[in-house]
Amino acid sequence: MTTQPVVTPTPTQVGKPIFDARNLVVTYASKHGPVTALDDVSLSVHPGQAIGLIGESGSGKTTLARSLLGLITPNSGRVLYRGRDVYAMSQTARFRTLSRDASIVFQDPRSSLNPRLTIGSVIADPMRVLGTCPRREIKERVQALLDSVGLSVSIASRPVRALSGGQLQRVAIARALAVEPSVIVADEPTSALDMSIQGEVLNLLQRLRREHDLALIIVSHDMRVIRFMTDITVVMNHGKIVERNSTDDIYEHPREDYTRSLMSATPRLELNDD
Numbered sequence: 001m002t003t004q005p006v007v008t009p010t011p012t013q014v015g016k017p018i019f020d021a022r023n024l025v026v027t028y029a030s031k032h033g034p035v036t037a038l039d040d041v042s043l044s045v046h047p048g049q050a051i052g053l054i055g056e057s058g059s060g061k062t063t064l065a066r067s068l069l070g071l072i073t074p075n076s077g078r079v080l081y082r083g084r085d086v087y088a089m090s091q092t093a094r095f096r097t098l099s100r101d102a103s104i105v106f107q108d109p110r111s112s113l114n115p116r117l118t119i120g121s122v123i124a125d126p127m128r129v130l131g132t133c134p135r136r137e138i139k140e141r142v143q144a145l146l147d148s149v150g151l152s153v154s155i156a157s158r159p160v161r162a163l164s165g166g167q168l169q170r171v172a173i174a175r176a177l178a179v180e181p182s183v184i185v186a187d188e189p190t191s192a193l194d195m196s197i198q199g200e201v202l203n204l205l206q207r208l209r210r211e212h213d214l215a216l217i218i219v220s221h222d223m224r225v226i227r228f229m230t231d232i233t234v235v236m237n238h239g240k241i242v243e244r245n246s247t248d249d250i251y252e253h254p255r256e257d258y259t260r261s262l263m264s265a266t267p268r269l270e271l272n273d274d
């Protein structure tokens, strides 16, 4: 059996975990044969905790995040969501249960948001589908969400294609917040954006995380993003967790050469931690 690295408890690690993934193995079929994307990976996510998944391309970060959200059935191992076995639920139950409490923000809002919809429909959609908000209150809630992500309420009637990438990522964040989740998974949330607005979007996510007491899972290959956003860093390589610790400790005292190489010589990102 593979021994998982020791997890250092943090002040935010209180109460029961929202997600508890145990010994996950995920293998994809490819034309070159099976690819092991996760190899005996365990991870728990507690309320309010911000966890960064970092590693080279292909190390398994996205597969781990999506496995937690019920989107990739593991070959073995279990994902518990608030104590319930995610992959023992029917697909419908899984969708309805997890989508009410965990949202995802994708890398590129231009490909994740339907270009023909209006901004208002994009944000209202999860509330309508999941019935988390009375219909007569949806319009008002969309306006409040737009306001909370720093966008004018007047853009609700504009189509997705009319907005810039940075504005659209704010819309994607508003949509993610619509169901009042406990967890947001952000998969490379700034890497498709211009450098000049990456910091703004990270600052926004950080502020919202604090305001809503959200748990956050950030997938990134950029240590600057992880350093700014997270309490715990999980370092992945070839489908395994090779190091995990508080982000400060990982940054100041990385144990693995692999972690050191990920952190080496990255330029500074302009961020205000306010």
Ligand SMILES: Nc1ncnc2c1ncn2[C@@H]1O[C@H](COP(=O)(O)OP(=O)(O)OP(=O)(O)O)[C@@H](O)[C@H]1O
Binding pocket: 028, 029, 030, 035, 036, 037, 055, 056, 057, 058, 059, 060, 061, 062, 063, 064, 221
């Ligand atoms: N649908 C798929 N079919 C076949 N192989 C896949 C599939 N999705 C991922 N993989 C493979 O699984 C491994 C892990 O991929 P994954 O996307 O989880 O890594 P990642 O660390 O998120 O990478 P990136 O930073 O490039 O997004 C890689 O070898 C990848 O090529």
